[in-house]
Amino acid sequence: MSAATTPDLLRLITCGSVDDGKSTLLGRFLYDAGLLRDDERAGLGDPPDFSRLLDGLALEREQGITIDVAYRYFSTARRDFIVADCPGHAQYTRNMATGASTASLALVLVDARKGVLTQTRRHSYICALLGIRRVLLAVNKMDLAGFDEAVFTRIETEYRALAAKLGIDSVTAIPLSALDGDNLAIRSKRTPWYRGPTLLEFLEQVPAVAENAAAPMRLPVQWVNRPDLDFRGYAGNLVSGRVAVGDEVIALPSARRTKVARVLNGDADVNSAVAGQAVTLTLADEIDIARGDVIAATHDAPEVADQFAAHILWMDEAPLLPGRLYFLQLGPASAVARVTAIRHRIDVDTQESKAATKLEMNEVGYVHLSLDHALAFEPYAKNPALGGFVLIDRQSFATAACGTIDFALRRAGNIHWQALAVDRAARAASMQQHARCLWFTGLSGSGKSTIANQVEQRLHALGKHTYLLDGDNVRHGLNRDLGFTAEDRVENIRRVAEVARLMVDAGLIVLVSFISPFRDERRMARELFGANEFAEVFVDTPLAVCEARDPKGLYAKARAGELRNFTGVDSPYEEPLQPELHLRTEKESVDALARRVVEFVERGSK
Amino acid sequence: MSTLSTLDRLEAESIHILREVAANFARPVLLYSIGKDSSVLLHLLLKAFAPGKPPMPMLHVDTTWKFREMIAFRDRRAAETGVDLIVHINPDGVRDGVGPFTHGASTHTEIMKTQALKQALDKYKFDAAIGGARRDEEKSRAKERVFSFRDAQHRWEPRRQRPELWNVYNARIHAGESVRVFPLSNWTELDVWRYIARENIPVVPLYFAAKRPVIERDGLIIMRDDERMALLPGENVRMETVRFRTLGCYPLTGAVRSTAANLDEIIAEMRDSRTTERQGRAIDHDPKSSMEAKKRAGYF
Numbered sequence: 001m002s003a004a005t006t007p008d009l010l011r012l013i014t015c016g017s018v019d020d021g022k023s024t025l026l027g028r029f030l031y032d033a034g035l036l037r038d039d040e041r042a043g044l045g046d047p048p049d050f051s052r053l054l055d056g057l058a059l060e061r062e063q064g065i066t067i068d069v070a071y072r073y074f075s076t077a078r079r080d081f082i083v084a085d086c087p088g089h090a091q092y093t094r095n096m097a098t099g100a101s102t103a104s105l106a107l108v109l110v111d112a113r114k115g116v117l118t119q120t121r122r123h124s125y126i127c128a129l130l131g132i133r134r135v136l137l138a139v140n141k142m143d144l145a146g147f148d149e150a151v152f153t154r155i156e157t158e159y160r161a162l163a164a165k166l167g168i169d170s171v172t173a174i175p176l177s178a179l180d181g182d183n184l185a186i187r188s189k190r191t192p193w194y195r196g197p198t199l200l201e202f203l204e205q206v207p208a209v210a211e212n213a214a215a216p217m218r219l220p221v222q223w224v225n226r227p228d229l230d231f232r233g234y235a236g237n238l239v240s241g242r243v244a245v246g247d248e249v250i251a252l253p254s255a256r257r258t259k260v261a262r263v264l265n266g267d268a269d270v271n272s273a274v275a276g277q278a279v280t281l282t283l284a285d286e287i288d289i290a291r292g293d294v295i296a297a298t299h300d301a302p303e304v305a306d307q308f309a310a311h312i313l314w315m316d317e318a319p320l321l322p323g324r325l326y327f328l329q330l331g332p333a334s335a336v337a338r339v340t341a342i343r344h345r346i347d348v349d350t351q352e353s354k355a356a357t358k359l360e361m362n363e364v365g366y367v368h369l370s371l372d373h374a375l376a377f378e379p380y381a382k383n384p385a386l387g388g389f390v391l392i393d394r395q396s397f398a399t400a401a402c403g404t405i406d407f408a409l410r411r412a413g414n415i416h417w418q419a420l421a422v423d424r425a426a427r428a429a430s431m432q433q434h435a436r437c438l439w440f441t442g443l444s445g446s447g448k449s450t451i452a453n454q455v456e457q458r459l460h461a462l463g464k465h466t467y468l469l470d471g472d473n474v475r476h477g478l479n480r481d482l483g484f485t486a487e488d489r490v491e492n493i494r495r496v497a498e499v500a501r502l503m504v505d506a507g508l509i510v511l512v513s514f515i516s517p518f519r520d521e522r523r524m525a526r527e528l529f530g531a532n533e534f535a536e537v538f539v540d541t542p543l544a545v546c547e548a549r550d551p552k553g554l555y556a557k558a559r560a561g562e563l564r565n566f567t568g569v570d571s572p573y574e575e576p577l578q579p580e581l582h583l584r585t586e587k588e589s590v591d592a593l594a595r596r597v598v599e600f601v602e603r604g605s606k
Numbered sequence: 607m608s609t610l611s612t613l614d615r616l617e618a619e620s621i622h623i624l625r626e627v628a629a630n631f632a633r634p635v636l637l638y639s640i641g642k643d644s645s646v647l648l649h650l651l652l653k654a655f656a657p658g659k660p661p662m663p664m665l666h667v668d669t670t671w672k673f674r675e676m677i678a679f680r681d682r683r684a685a686e687t688g689v690d691l692i693v694h695i696n697p698d699g700v701r702d703g704v705g706p707f708t709h710g711a712s713t714h715t716e717i718m719k720t721q722a723l724k725q726a727l728d729k730y731k732f733d734a735a736i737g738g739a740r741r742d743e744e745k746s747r748a749k750e751r752v753f754s755f756r757d758a759q760h761r762w763e764p765r766r767q768r769p770e771l772w773n774v775y776n777a778r779i780h781a782g783e784s785v786r787v788f789p790l791s792n793w794t795e796l797d798v799w800r801y802i803a804r805e806n807i808p809v810v811p812l813y814f815a816a817k818r819p820v821i822e823r824d825g826l827i828i829m830r831d832d833e834r835m836a837l838l839p840g841e842n843v844r845m846e847t848v849r850f851r852t853l854g855c856y857p858l859t860g861a862v863r864s865t866a867a868n869l870d871e872i873i874a875e876m877r878d879s880r881t882t883e884r885q886g887r888a889i890d891h892d893p894k895s896s897m898e899a900k901k902r903a904g905y906f
Contacts (some may be wrong), residue, residue: 009612037879068749068767073742073794080612082792092768101771130771172742208609222625227658235654237622237773267656276610278621278654315769329774332629388772397778398770 007075010208013084013132015123016109016393016449021140024050025109025178026072026085032185033200035074050178068092068482078204088119093126093348094315095234095360097402100130101388104209107136108159110176112145116158122348124159127402128166129311129364131384135163136202137173142191143180143366149193165351170528172206174199212528213274216240216300217249218378218386221293222330225280233264233280234289236332239385241297242279244272248298251289252376257298292333295384302386305408306335306374309343312362312570316400326400328371331385335371338393342367359401368409380404427507431465435504437529437598440513441522441576442539443568444554445546447585451539452513454594459601464509469496471514484565490521497525504533509601517573537597545586565606613801620647620789621654622773623752624736626896627787628654628661630777631734634787637723638664638691640676641853642809643790645683646798649807650789652687656793659726663690665735671693671855673831679810692730696722702742706857707835714855724760727784734777736787742794752791758782795851796876803869815849815867826860 016022027050030036044050067541072083084099086092099107106127124135137159145151151266156173163171175191176199182188185200187400197205218240225233243249247260263270264280273279281295282347289295296302314320320339328337343366359365380387384404391401428435438455440448449470458605459466475482479495482488493516503510516522526534545567547555559568565571576582610618627634636651651660666680684691696704699717706714727735741748751767753775768776779785790798797894802809818829821841828835829850830843835857837843848861851873866872 007612008609023635025827070745070765071741071749071792073792075794075796080794080797098769098771102773148705167680223629223655225655225658232658233657235625237618266653274610276615276618278618278625302660327778329776331774332626379845388774390769390771390774390776392776392778397776397780399770399776402769556741 007079008208009080009082010105010203010206011082011084011103012105012107012136012203013086013096013103013127014107014109015086015096015099015127016088016119016138016140020088020109020111021178022088022109023085024342025138025140025176025184026083027086028178028181029199030072030074033074033076034185035076037146038521045340053202055265058502068095075181076200076204079208084106088125090119090362092121093122093314096123096126097130097313097315100127100132101402103127103132105134105136105206106132108139109138109140110155110159111551112139112141112151112155114163115155118349120159120352121162121331124162124166124168125346125348125351125364126313128168129313130402131380131404133168134170134206135168135172136199136206137171138199139173139175142175142182143177147175147182147190148187154195171558172196172202174202194291201279212240212383213242213276215240215275215383216297217243217295218297218302219243219246219279219295220333220385221291221295222287222332224289231282232286232302233262233282234295235280237278238273238275239331239381240275242272242274243279249270249281249295250298250301251287252294252296252301253304253374254288254293255304255585256285256287257540258283258287260284275450290327294333295559296376301378302376302378302383303408303513303554304374304376307340307409308369308371308377309406309409310369310389310403311346311364311366311406312339312359312391312401312403314361314401315357316398317361318393318396318400319361320365320401322357324366325394327394328369328389329392330375330377330389333375335373337369337371337391340368340370366406367403369403377405377408378406411555424505424507427505431463431507433507433509434601435509436506436533436535436601437500437510437512437525438535438601439515439516439522439525440511440537440539441579443543443546443573444515444543444566445549445551446541447541447590448513448539450590451583451585451593451597452511454590455597455601456511458594458598459509462598462602464601465507466509466511467503468511468513474499484571487516493518493521493525497528500525501528504529515567517567517571519574519576522576535580535600536576536578537581539583539585540575543587580588583598608682609731613797613804615769616790616793616797617653617801619652619773619792620650623775623787623789624651624654626775626777627734627736629832630775631785633730633732634662634734635692635727635730635732636660636664636736637738638666638680639738639739639853640666640672640680640810642798642802642813643740643793645807645809646735646793646801647738647789648683648687648689649805651689659797660689662736663692663733665692665694665730667719667722667726668693668695669714669722669855670700671718671834671857673810673829673853673856673859675812676810676853679808683808690793692726694722694726694729705834706855711858717897718729718855723845727760732784733779734785734787736789738790739788739799740793740795741788741791750788750791753777754786754788755779756784756786760784762786796873799869799873803873810853812850812853815847815864815871817845818848818861819843820846820861821847821897826861827863829856831856838873 014022070085074081086096086099139152139155152175160171175194176183183198187198219236219238221234221236223235225235248502250257261271261284322339328335342356344353346364348364378386387405388404390399393400440452442448456466456468459512479492482492500510500512557563558569567573695716704717751770820827820829822845849864850861866875
């Protein structure tokens with residue numbers, strides 16, 4: 001079959017509210033276009049009831065409503081169609097989302113007498129949420145509105161305003177009567193003022209969605225094919241771009257690079273493949289790739305992240321509660337996910353943002369998600385295959401939500417900690433103390449460790465829970481991989497500050513005794529703590545005095561050139577500008593200074 | 607920008623589904639009914655896992671009333687493809703001599719097909735069973751998901767279907783539960799034939815017109831495939847040029863008068879067709895919503 005005679009495929013969704021005559025429209029359209037088979041025609045009865053064609057479940061016929069999506073298939077001479085006929089009731093919004101997720105066009109039905117209703121807004125919002133950017137506005141029951149152009153124009157204008165707000169780029173409005181067949185397959189004589197296409201003309205001419213072959217290549221790996229030791233293939237559907245033998249590719253999230261060795265379609269080697277096709281790739285190098293990884297173009301690879309901002313539509317009877325764990329399924333990739341914050345709920349009827357602490361079934365929210373490991377992804381608007389996901393309840397295995405990724409949250413400030421029921425205040429309270437960090441800074445030999453030791457002894461005697469982090473000791477263990485370059489000093493301080501913060505979090509009074517010569521690093525440490533949890537203690541001893549004491553003989557070595565980057569000798573010490581405590585060791589005894597520090601601590605705990 | 611043809615898209619969608627099944631389930635099986643849809647399924651299965659062997663067997667539930675040509679074709683295809691074939695026959699039905707003439711079409715189908723399928727799924731502990739059903743076949747099928755969840759009693763509950771978005775399938779089930787998977791959900795009968803022609807897929811010769819021994823009974827043209835079908839007074843076996851649009855138990859499957867003897871002629875006939883394919887199936891002319899009722903009871 002040549003390409004010219006091979007039909008393409010248009011997938012659309014029909015939505016409208018209960019009495020708009022949606023099933024009738026579709027039934028009548030198929031009837032008029034000559035697309036019904038004889039036995040189907042006979043099943044409609046006499047006179048024909050077109051709605052009976054689609055309401056397939058016995059329950060639906062009993063109640064006269066549509067509960068679930070019905071798929072309908074037809075072909076004209078020009079193309080093939082798959083129509084998802086969707087329920088209108090608010091409680092079946094989730095079923096409508098099912099239909100919308102695979103459609104590129106929405107047929108939105110409006111009753112000419114009623115105009116744009118709440119349901120119209122909800123359906124349009126759900127369509128837009130799932131990425132549909134093209135709408136056919138079918139203004140139905142024009143016969144009951146006297147085929148009045150003004151009525152049609154008013155509805156069209158109102159809907160266009162809504163569509164613009166929702167990000168729907170393209171709207172075509174058609175006046176019609178489903179019952180009588182006006183402007184379905186046959187141009188109506190009763191709407192002489194209307195110059196646009198009939199429904200059939202529109203559906204045959206509207207562009208079908210083209211595969212995104214121009215975008216960079218992405219292959220989410222579904223299946224690692226290893227029939228024998230000689231063959232290791234990665235199978236999946238290309239979701240964008242094209243791939244050819246010899247292409248440089250990167251595997252994510254591992255970020256290992258290699259080249260494409262073979263491209264297989266079935267068992268046949270081909271030179272290349274394009275978006276939309278199911279392929280198997282073999283690679284030049286043996287790198288570890290598993291189901292859920294993404295093979296992508298090296299020059300433009302997708303992001304990898306474990307925290308996202310996303311819209312979700314909640315679909316489960318049990319409401320979404322932030323903090324609960326769910327399975328997340330993003331194409332073949334899966335993870336354990338937690339909604340860390342509901343930023344707001346969006347009223348699907350009015351599109352207004354509202355505060356929310358949970359999401360009920362059929363509600364839409366804008367949330368932050370945190371995953372147990374990083375996945376390759378793209379924003380949904382850019383690539384639905386790498387941005388659309390579902391959440392699955394871990395007990396019932398129900399599909400609890402669908403979601404669309406907006407962007408990754410990367411800044412440290414956006415890293416959400418698990419909300420802990422027992423927090424630092426609770427822990428410190430049980431120890432009957434005010435948890436804090438006392439940061440002793442000063443030159444080597446200034447007396448920091450001596451004073452800090454004595455402070456700790458005194459606090460211990462008072463029944464306080466303490467810990468002393470000493471620079472030399474830490475460098476023997478946690479930081480033994482670090483030297484004394486400026487970079488290593490920064491990292492040295494960062495690690496110690498983080499450890500101190502965890503200990504304060506645990507409720508302790510932490511004494512840090514570190515030269516910590518740079519203001520920036522001391523500020524960095526300070527910023528890890530809350531107000532009143534950090535005190536800078538400047539142990540102020542003139543360099544000459546320190547050098548004269550030289551308890552470890554380090555100044556002598558530094559002066560001899562045996563030690564590089566020694567603070568005060570060939571590396572600067574930046575004095576604190578506003579320390580909480582300023583201890584001048586030349587003027588007071590160690591005992592007196594230690595007492596001052598203890599008094600400071602005691603004051604702070606009152 | 608490239609625009610793939612309908613068949614390219616359907617093929618890719620189906621292969622994706624088959625790979626999802628293999629990746630997610632411990633004991634998947636392909637339900638092989640020998641008909642044209644099964645032939646397409648088997649072809650897609652081979653394509654999805656080439657150059658490897660498909661990581662699942664195929665199961666044929668034999669009612670003992672299939673056309674003889676079907677059984678011969680089944681065994682030939684299993685040998686050619688190397689896919690493991692499991693054949694299951696309901697031993698209770700054989701013991702009780704169940705058949706369409708003695709027990710009626712509904713009882714025969716219930717025992718030899720529905721019960722037999724459940725027996726086989728339970729016996730081999732299959733957690734995913736892939737079938738060739740298409741949504742365009744019947745109204746309740748038009749509403750069924752691609753991954754169709756079944757409880758431990760194999761029942762379908764239409765009101766509790768899981769939402770199914772994009773091509774992201776929720777394959778998680780509890781012990782004892784299972785899913786039916788329909789990779790051809792979005793194919794039409796015409797797509798199936800066009801694909802068979804494009805890919806040169808072998809099908810049972812009964813689909814092609816030939817002179818066959820038939821009788822007319824209850825408005826259906828039945829091919830008398832063996833002596834178990836007793837003639838009623840006034841019935842005569844005539845040789846007529848007929849073919850079949852669907853295949854099942856021969857006493858329950860109506861032939862159509864047709865001279866379409868090759869794929870091009872079948873496709874041409876299909877384009878002009880005025881009736882749907884299930885019209886030729888006696889079992890589908892039960893009371894209203896028969897298929898929905900059967901599916902809720904565990905029919906495939």
